[in-house]
Amino acid sequence: xxxxxxxxTAHGVARPNGMSGFVSDWSSDQRAxxxxxxxxxxxxxxxxxxxxxxxxxxxxxxxxxxxxxVPWPNxxxxxxxxxxxxxxxxxxxxxxxxxLISSSGTMAMAxxxxxxxxxxxxxxxxxxxALFGATFxxxxxxEWTKLIVDEGIRPWGNPYGAxxxxxxxxxxxxxxxxxxxxxxxxLIITARKVLRGDFDRNTxxxxxxxxxxxxxxxxxxxxxHFVDLVWVFIFAVFYLx
Amino acid sequence: xxxAEGQQHPIGIYLKIWAWLFVLSTGSYMVDYLHIQGYLRxxxxxxxxxxxxxxxxxxxxxxxxERLALLYAIIVPPLLxxxxxxxxVFESDHTFFTRLAYFVGGS
Numbered sequence: 001x002x003x004x005x006x007x008x009t010a011h012g013v014a015r016p017n018g019m020s021g022f023v024s025d026w027s028s029d030q031r032a033x034x035x036x037x038x039x040x041x042x043x044x045x046x047x048x049x050x051x052x053x054x055x056x057x058x059x060x061x062x063x064x065x066x067x068x069x070v071p072w073p074n075x076x077x078x079x080x081x082x083x084x085x086x087x088x089x090x091x092x093x094x095x096x097x098x099x100l101i102s103s104s105g106t107m108a109m110a111x112x113x114x115x116x117x118x119x120x121x122x123x124x125x126x127x128x129x130a131l132f133g134a135t136f137x138x139x140x141x142x143e144w145t146k147l148i149v150d151e152g153i154r155p156w157g158n159p160y161g162a163x164x165x166x167x168x169x170x171x172x173x174x175x176x177x178x179x180x181x182x183x184x185x186x187l188i189i190t191a192r193k194v195l196r197g198d199f200d201r202n203t204x205x206x207x208x209x210x211x212x213x214x215x216x217x218x219x220x221x222x223x224x225h226f227v228d229l230v231w232v233f234i235f236a237v238f239y240l241x
Numbered sequence: 242x243x244x245a246e247g248q249q250h251p252i253g254i255y256l257k258i259w260a261w262l263f264v265l266s267t268g269s270y271m272v273d274y275l276h277i278q279g280y281l282r283x284x285x286x287x288x289x290x291x292x293x294x295x296x297x298x299x300x301x302x303x304x305x306x307e308r309l310a311l312l313y314a315i316i317v318p319p320l321l322x323x324x325x326x327x328x329x330v331f332e333s334d335h336t337f338f339t340r341l342a343y344f345v346g347g348s
Contacts, residue, residue, distance in 0.1 A: 025310035033311050044315050055322045058294075059329050066333035069340045076273055084273065094270045101266060105259035110299045112255065115247040215247060225301045229294055235266075236290035240273055240282075 031061045042217045047226045050179075054230050057172050064087045064164040065241075073160035075239050078151065080144070093239050096139050096181065100180075103132030103227040105172055107187075114217035119194050122217060126191035133184040140177045144170075156211065164203050174232060248303045258300045265289045265296075 015034060016024055026032050033041045065072055076089040083091065143145035147153045147169075157169050158165040193199065194217060202211045269289040272282055299305040304312055 015311060022309035025308060034308060034316070036307065036311055042312070044311065048315055048318060052322070055319070056326070059322075062326070063329045063333045065335075066330065067336035067340070068335065069345050090273055092264070097266050098263065099269070101259070101262045103264065103302055104297065105255060108250060108255040108259075111248070112252055114249065115249055128243070174335075186291060218247060222302055225297055228301075229297050231323050232290055232293045232297070236269065236286050238287045240269060 013091045021121075037215050039215060039219050040222065043222050047222065050226065050230075054172075054175070055234070057175065058170075058233060061168040061172060061238065065162070065166060068164060070161045070162040072162050073158060073165045075241070077159060078147070078153070079239065090239060092143055093129040093140060093235065096136055096143075097235055099132050099136050100228050100231050101138070103136070104134065104225050107224045111218045111221040114194060114199075114214040117200065119197060119200070123191040123213075124219075126187050126194065126217070130184045130191065133180050133187065133224075133227075137177055137180050137184070140173065140180075144173075169238070171178070172238060176227070176230055176234060179230070183224050183227050186220060187224070189218060192209035248306060250306075254300060259297050261296060262293055267294050290300075 017022055025034055036044075076088075079093055080087040080089045081091045082088075096166075105128045106125045108121045110129060113122040113125060143204050152159055153169070155167040163233070164195045193203075193205075193212065194205075194214075199213050205212055206212060264287075269286055272289075274283045277285065298316075303318070
């Protein structure tokens with residue numbers, strides 16, 4: 001294997017670990033991400049850029065909230081839901097959080113079964129994930145309706161305090177909800193491909209005309225977990241602050 | 242089973258992390274439900290947030306098992322956003338005090 005070791009740097013060569021591995025990976029005059037398929041590296045880089053977009057949204061929210069002299073509406077009361085004659089604070093948001101976490105759990109298992117070539121389990125778990133995601137978006141639509149119709153909150157003002165509350169809220173949750181919706185669509189497409197056996201028969205994709213494999217399920221999973229990750233930050237800094 | 246490929250881990254670890262995320266989310270919800278205020282509220286919210294984010298990235302997104310080359314390329318840039326946070330905290334404090342001085346108190 002000595003010959004192939006010289007030409008094939010991605011496989012078969014023992015690579016150092018830890019800090020010296022980090023240095024040798026980056027300085028090797030070859031690709032830096034040795035055992036990561038290009039699709040996965042590209043998804044990570046896309047997610048990195050998306051992180052900056054959401055960071056800018058959350059930062060501008062922080063800035064307007066810290067700099068306004070008008071009291072900020074209390075999210076705990078605005079997002080309360082009346083159940084059985086009692087106001088329970090943030091209950092809808094808490095349920096949405098648990099739904100999104102559950103969808104991340106099913107997605108992680110779909111990736112696992114995908115690599116085991118268990119097509120049915122992987123596809124069913126992805127469809128369950130999509131269902132959780134659709135439920136999340138549905139609950140968000142309910143929440144928006146309640147805020148707009150019942151409580152009169154608008155992007156340019158609201159009866160509870162600082163006008164910036166509405167603009168930040170609709171901007172941030174709207175952008176996140178859009179991410180979830182796109183994720184649901186792609187989950188269904190990927191689940192269909194897995195179920196059909198595209199990745200076992202080397203079928204070419206309808207858009208890229210490239211042969212896929214089960215790494216696509218993991219790449220889909222990365223996107224989905226990222227959506228869950230963003231919600232963790234939105235939940236903490238928007239709803240709980 | 243086909244030859245080992247990609248990220249192969251026992252299902253159990255995902256279930257454990259899933260359970261932990263439920264516990265941590267319940268924790269951050271309880272912070273609001275029990276009306277905990279002040280620095281304790283802030284430290285608890287941020288602690289639960291960071292733990293949840295860490296578990297998702299490390300296990301669900303498999304960062305724990307990736308080589309350092311990828312880990313540093315992806316994790317370090319978002320950490321630099323903290324500098325941006327610091328700048329904007331100064332900026333918004335300045336705006337706030339300017340507004341207090343010129344718009345709220347005086348006329």
